[in-house]
Amino acid sequence: MNADVYDSLMCRHHNGRIWLVGGTQESATLARMIAQEQWPCTVSVTTEAATALYPSAPLLRVRVGKLDAIELAQFLQAESISVILDASHPYAVEVSKLAIAAACQYQIPYLRYERPRLDLISRADHPNFSDQGRENSQTYICLDSFDTLLRSEILTGQRVLLTVGYRTLLLFQPWQDKCTLFARILPSVPALEAALAAGFTPDRLIALRPPISLDLERSLWQQWQISLVVTKASGVAGGEDVKRIVASELGVPVVVIDRPAIEYPQQTSDVATAVQFCRQHLTPSKL
Known part of the structure; x- marks a missing residue:
């Protein structure tokens, strides 16, 4: 699926959905807020157990299983994804890289929600300590x-x-x-x-x-x-x-x-900012 095909798809589907890359407590919080706003959203998780994190809501659905590049293209098309909100675990590097690549290829707005990190009390420059x-x-x-x-x-x-x-x-x-x-x-x-x-x-x-x-x-x-x-x-x-x-x-x-170093297109640790991002990029018909 190339960008032109995806753009055409989105023109035909005016009710674009959020892809919430999930599996974390933070993604569950975001899912509840998205459900309250009554925005269409598909959450992706890798295990069946993770589905219990998410609320039951008419416009919210959960997909279980890992995605590769081919499956992701099919997923984006089938779900009419128009926004990507990546709230995966800080160490789930592969799915974040996959989502970023898809956002670039198909020109889908992407935001990384990164859980806040604690400042380190002390840092070792050498792998051993005294x-x-x-x-x-x-x-x-x-x-x-x-x-x-x-x-x-x-x-x-x-x-x-x-x-x-x-x-x-x-x-x-x-x-x-x-x-x-x-x-x-x-x-x-x-x-x-x-x-x-x-x-x-x-x-x-x-x-x-x-x-x-x-x-x-x-x-x-x-x-x-x-x-x-x-x-x-x-x-x-x-x-x-x-x-x-x-x-x-x-x-x-x-x-x-330490967390893996990934260059995210844009990133926030503020839940309100993440919700506003979805509001900004969803189609007017859903607002």
Whole structure:
């Protein structure tokens, strides 16, 4: 489907829809606001479980499953998409790149809604940190990638809690005999299968869906005698603020894998701005 075909399509369909790239709590909030405005919207998610996040509304529908470039072209046409609001997870790089490419190719207005990020307490320029840093309850170390972490010796001999998502657990399989690894995963069959395939035994896994309370987070670290935590820069929605508090209380260093660098055409962390973007670009007949 080329741009001319898409433009022709949109001329015939005056009730263009929003494509809300979903799967996050923020996308659920946006979906509720869009439903209140009674704008047509199709939310895309990758798992059936994620559909429970979204309200039941006459003009809101949810599509389950990953999209590749060919499927996306068909999806845009079938759904008469006229606006793209990307509220996917900060680490869901592929779907964001796909949405940006489609927006450019078919000249569809695109906005990235990025969950607000917390300022780092401290930043490490070197992949290792000193013994003094280990004892500093405020140590919060930012690394640019999992590769940087795994090429260092940070994990060696530690009791490590991984809160990084099940898709990355396989990267840590070579470290199973160099440190004691624990992981918190989502309560789903794919997550459990991925963790077991990465060499985690059942006694070193806990399946919980965020948000995690402060008391539960603290208790888990103490129960497993965690000496180091590895997480993502996922903001408040990902429980990063809770981890900081527990790290400060218990004196446990936290290694943060920074968000992937993507050049978004335009971006906001303000929900009202995202809603206004949809209002601005939807066809007048829906306003």
